Amino acid sequence: xxxxxxxxxxxxxxxxxxxxxxxxxxxxxxxxxxxxxxxxxxxxxxxxxxxxxxxxxxxxxxxxxxxxxxxxxxxxxxxxxxxxxxxxxxxxxxxxxxxxxxxxxxxxxxxxxxxxxxxxxxxxxxxxxxxxxxxxxxxxxxxxxxxxxxxxxxxxxxxxxxxxxxxxxxxxxxxxxxxxxxxxxxxxxxxxxxxxxxxxxxxxxxxxxxxxxxxxxxxxxxxxxxxxxxxxxxxxxxxxxxxxxxxxxxxxxxxxxxxxxxxxxxxxxxxxxxxxxxxxxxxxxxxxxxxxxxxxxxxxxxxxxxxxxxxxxxxxxxxxxxxxxxxxxxxxxxxxxxxxxxxxxxxxxxxxxxxxxxxxxxxxxxxxxxxxxxxxxxxxxxxxxxxxxxxxxxxxxxxxxxxxxxxxxxxxxxxxxxxxxxxxxxxxxxxxxxxxxxxx
Ligand SMILES: *Cc1c(COP(=O)(O)O)cnc(C)c1O
Numbered sequence: 001x002x003x004x005x006x007x008x009x010x011x012x013x014x015x016x017x018x019x020x021x022x023x024x025x026x027x028x029x030x031x032x033x034x035x036x037x038x039x040x041x042x043x044x045x046x047x048x049x050x051x052x053x054x055x056x057x058x059x060x061x062x063x064x065x066x067x068x069x070x071x072x073x074x075x076x077x078x079x080x081x082x083x084x085x086x087x088x089x090x091x092x093x094x095x096x097x098x099x100x101x102x103x104x105x106x107x108x109x110x111x112x113x114x115x116x117x118x119x120x121x122x123x124x125x126x127x128x129x130x131x132x133x134x135x136x137x138x139x140x141x142x143x144x145x146x147x148x149x150x151x152x153x154x155x156x157x158x159x160x161x162x163x164x165x166x167x168x169x170x171x172x173x174x175x176x177x178x179x180x181x182x183x184x185x186x187x188x189x190x191x192x193x194x195x196x197x198x199x200x201x202x203x204x205x206x207x208x209x210x211x212x213x214x215x216x217x218x219x220x221x222x223x224x225x226x227x228x229x230x231x232x233x234x235x236x237x238x239x240x241x242x243x244x245x246x247x248x249x250x251x252x253x254x255x256x257x258x259x260x261x262x263x264x265x266x267x268x269x270x271x272x273x274x275x276x277x278x279x280x281x282x283x284x285x286x287x288x289x290x291x292x293x294x295x296x297x298x299x300x301x302x303x304x305x306x307x308x309x310x311x312x313x314x315x316x317x318x319x320x321x322x323x324x325x326x327x328x329x330x331x332x333x334x335x336x337x338x339x340x341x342x343x344x345x346x347x348x349x350x351x352x353x354x355x356x357x358x359x360x361x362x363x364x365x366x367x368x369x370x371x372x373x374x375x376x377x378x379x380x381x382x383x384x385x386x387x388x389x390x391x392x393x394x395x396x397x398x399x400x401x402x403x404x405x406x407x408x409x410x411x412x413x414x415x416x417x418x419x420x421x422x423x424x425x426x427x428x429x430x431x432x433x434x435x436x437x438x439x440x
Contacts, residue, residue: 036074043073058396065092068418070401079426081395081402081414085233086265086376088296090338091417097295100334101327109327113319119329126336127304130274131287135310137303138324138332142264142290143179145301148318149227149260149288150183152303154203155312157224161256168224171257173209177234178227178262210240212247219251225258225286226251230276233265236409237371237378245282252285258309264290264301269339269416272349272374279373285309295335300328347416348374351423355412358427365431366439376413379430383408386437394436398429 043061061073068091070080083089090097104119111117124136137152139145153170157163172178172187185193186200194200207214209232219226230245232238252259261267261284266276268289273279275287286309290301299322303310322328338344352374359370359377369380381391388404395402395410404410414423 039073058392058401060396060401067091067093068415068422076399078396078399078401079414079418079422081400081412081426083413083415084296085291085403086268086270086413087291087294089269089292089416090295090335090344091415092296094295094417096338097297097331097334100330101295101297104327104330107326110322110325112321113324117324117326117329119326119333120324123324123329123333123336126333126340127289127293127302130336130340131304132283133287133304133306135305135307137310137313137318138328139301139303139320140299140322140328141179142288142301143181143184144320144323145264145288145290145303146178146184146227146262147181149262149286149303150225151318152286152305152310152313153225153227153258153260155317156258156309157222159312160308161224163222163224167222169203169205169220169222170225170227171215171218171223172204172206172227173215173229173232174206175209175232175235175238176206176227176229177232178229209235209238210244212244212251215248216251216255219255219257223255223257225260227260227262229262229266230279230282231266231271231373231376233376233411234405236380236405237373237376237411239371239373242280245277245280249282249284258286259284260286260288262288264288266373266376268292268335269344269348270374270376270413272352273345274339276373293332293335294328295331297331298328300332300335302332344416345374348376351375351414351416351418351420354420355423355427358424362427362431362434364440366434366437375416375418377411378405379410379412381408381410381434382439385434385439391430391433391437394433395429398432400426400429 040061044059062070063073064071068080069077071077127136128134137148139148154168157168158165174189178184183201185197187204187206188194205218207218226248249259261277263275271279277284286303286305288303294300352372355377356372359379363370366382366385367379368382371378381388388408388410391410392402392404402410402412
């Protein structure tokens with residue numbers, strides 16, 4: 001599963017014209033009719049007829065991609081300013097990553113962990129070194145990394161901290177997004193993620209994000225972990241006060257509680273550092289990684305920590321058929337090698353400074369707030385002007401792909417390889433859309 005695709009009831013776009021409902025692809029409401037728009041319409045109708053409707057995508061059908069750009073079936077090109085929620089940090093069809101994948105495809109792709117494979121060792125060694133830790137638990141999707149982190153924290157609590165069996169609790173933050181499994185949505189406060197999916201998994205308590213005192217007050221002798229996004233992505237790129245994560249680190253140490261940083265979206269270069277925690281000099285006990293770890297090619301996730309914690313898992317207690325497979329490990333190794341140079345972190349920092357400066361200039365011109373961290377931006381559109389969805393639809397007409405979140409916020413997270421010129425152009429399109437909508 002992939003992240004939130006929330007649609008507010010007031011959204012005027014496709015929400016009222018589900019293709020399946022109309023029986024006919026009526027995309028003309030949301031994007032200009034093009035000579036080849038029937039290709040788009042037919043492709044969407046086919047998908048809508050048989051794919052579960054758990055997403056409400058923009059009416060564009062992508063068929064290829066290169067760097068920060070994608071090409072749709074109607075031949076139009078779009079600048080991808082979502083990058084698959086940061087899973088495509090290194091760009092579409094990245095030649096280094098494709099070579100690593102192709103080379104491994106010709107050897108072997110899956111062995112299961114019933115046997116060793118020759119790619120897993122180099123991968124976990126390099127990833128542990130990148131994170132400054134000594135052990136890696138390889139999984140596939142982000143949600144699996146989160147679930148695995150929760151299991152590790154509970155087992156650590158019982159076996160090392162000495163919590164009474166069945167009593168462990170984990171403190172999380174309001175507004176969190178950690179994935180879509182039952183246990184994970186059990187501690188979400190987003191009604192659309194939870195409603196209709198109970199009963200829920202007990203053992204979690206949620207406190208306001210950014211408030212270290214509230215977090216400390218929620219900790220008791222049965223608390224085994226604090227699980228946080230160092231920057232909340234799906235919530236709209238919410239950057240906590242600079243003192244928050246250092247305070248959480250101190251509180252966790254003082255109470256013998258594991259600090260688990262969900263860096264699935266914020267990590268691996270996006271914020272201008274390898275991990276978002278690096279921005280404030282914080283080292284969590286466990287990193288949860290995913291998304292960009294698979295280079296946009298295969299799902300690869302991991303829990304990364306030291307052996308005194310990850311070592312609590314014994315043979316047979318946890319696993320995954322595909323976890324640590326040779327193809328994933330080969331691509332993951334290539335991703336880690338790219339990050340080890342620091343080049344992509346510098347790109348995020350450099351392009352991010354440009355993006356932040358351009359977006360700040362839109363404040364008061366249809367934009368009510370801007371939050372950035374590296375090449376990652378949450379932009380609150382004046383709700384009187386338009387919904388985030390409506391802005392994204394108009395951006396799409398102008399060749400820019402972006403994603404709304406929570407009503408009137410849009411988020412930008414282009415591949416880190418986007419050129420300064422293209423990024424500048426994308427902000428020009430946003431400014432033009434806001435002007436079209438009547439912003440001053
Ligand atoms: C995307 C995301 C997840 C879930 O990852 P999936 O691969 O979609 O399961 C978990 N945590 C955060 C912070 C995310 O952004």
